[in-house]
Amino acid sequence: MRFKNPFMVASATPTKDAEYMKKALDAGAGGIVAKSVTFEENMQHYVRPRFTILHKHGWPHVFSNYSCEFLATYSPEKWVKEIKQAQRYAEEADAFLIASIMGLTLKRWRTLAKMMEEAGSHALEMNFGCPHPRELKHKTGTELGQDPSACAEVTETVKGTVGIPVIAKLTPEAVNIVNVARTVKEAGADGLTIMNRYPALDVDLKTGRPLLHSTFAGVGGPWMRPITLKWIAKVAKEIDIPISASNGIWTWRDAVKAIMCGASTVQLCTAILYGVKGLKVVGDFVEGMHKHLDREGYKSLNKIKDLTLGQILPWEETERETLLWAEVIDERCNGCSYCPNWCFYGAVSMVEDKAGKRIAKIDRERCDGCALCVALCPQDAIAMKGKLPIFLGDYS
Structure with missing residues (x-):
């Protein structure tokens, strides 16, 4: 599958029906992953409210983001009509439509897979990671995604049922995503989506009542980017399989890092x-990525793919001998007096x-070069010095 651009709209509210899938395609997405479909009726009915x-x-x-929205509200039979319509839209937009499925039995995984293939889906995404259905009695959602052998069994079943590519969407709840990834590839998976959100719990401070609907919810957001990047890199270094990044992607910069x-x-x-x-933000991602590639002199996206992997060192090989230290940029310091509290x-x-202005001063002989004060200074008035390249990020 060769996408016109690397950006897909994920399986969620924005792909809840053919109408919104068309809007995603009109916004410039290279592909769309339809909301997950299931036979289980209690996954088709939503709680209200469900977003906070x-x-x-x-x-x-x-x-x-903290929410509890289940799977597609349509029965599989009605969902076929939405997929057929969305498939026509995808063809017109020179994009790909990927159907997402979730079953409770192997028979239902097979049936859903065949229905979505016959409806015209270009590929299938097996939802092994939805953070909500794990609360059911049967093995599905994150409970399924934590069991490599169960994931392999479902993957082998689905792959043996259809002739289109099959992708496994993994859960962060697995003890080691790499093990699950390796197992599903061996079972025939053509690609991976890394990863879904975490099941979570937050409560009202006065009453102790769980937020929204008195049960667990899914949590995610921009803070998850480093976790997602870690698992993408770990899998990519060990397993040769296409990976689709999901979770923690807030700007085009996050996408480039993925x-x-x-x-x-x-x-x-x-x-x-x-x-x-x-959905208009899709265009911002496309534009931002292309401007970045031009600005940095990359002629294609392939030039940055895997760029990080060769630069990840084993812990025992990391540099420890070269001394670094922090220095105050006097003209930026406003004398807030926070930094002495950060230095141990x-x-x-x-x-x-x-001039009588109160400013911070750092004793180079005592400074350990840990960079905590540099990272926390609200005025960006402290800089690291030394003979090594220093990468503290852009703090975004």
Whole structure:
């Protein structure tokens, strides 16, 4: 499958029916993953309310989306009609339509797979990671996704049923995603989606009642990007299989990082649901990525794919001998006096400069070079110095 661009709209509310799948395609997505379909009726009926946000004061930069929306509201028979219509839209848009399925028995996995293939899906995504259905009595959702042998059994069954590519969407709840990834590849999976959200719990401070609907919910958001990147890189270093990145992708920068870590495509959901542009943000991702490639002199996306993998060192090989230290940029310091509280080496003190202005001063001999004060300074008034390249990130 060769996508016109690496951005797909993930299996979630924005792909809840053919109408919205068309909107996703019109926004420029290279592919869409339809909302997961199932035979289980209790996964088709939603609770209300089902969306909230944690750490709202950090929005739109760092926050947690907290929600409990189950699978497609359509029965599989009715969902076939939506898939057929969406498939026509995808063909017109030169894009791919991937159907997402979740079953409770091997027979139902087989039936759903065949129905979606016959409806015209270009590929299938097996949902091994939805954070909600694990609360049911049967093995599905994250409970299934934590069991490599169960995932392999489902993968082998689905792969033996259809002739289109089969992708496994993995859960972060697995003890080691690499083991699950290796097992499903051996069972025939053509690709992986890494990864779904975490099951979680938050409660009302006064009553202790669980938020929203008095049970567990799924949590995700921009803060999950480093976790997602870790698992993408770990899988990509060990297993030769296409990876689609999902979770923690908030800006085009996050998408570029995912591709550098080994992803071939990137799925968008949080940026659509919790941003201010809705599906129009897809265009921002496409534009931002292309401008970045041009700015950095990369002639194609392939030039940055896997760029990070060769730079990940085993822990025992990391540099420890070269000394680094922090220095205050006097003209930026506003004398807030926070930094002495962050230093556990007694290297930071507050002094008066020649003009009588109170500023921080760092004793180079006592400074350990840990960079905590550099990262936390609200004025960006402290810089690292030394003979090594220093990568502290852009703090975004």
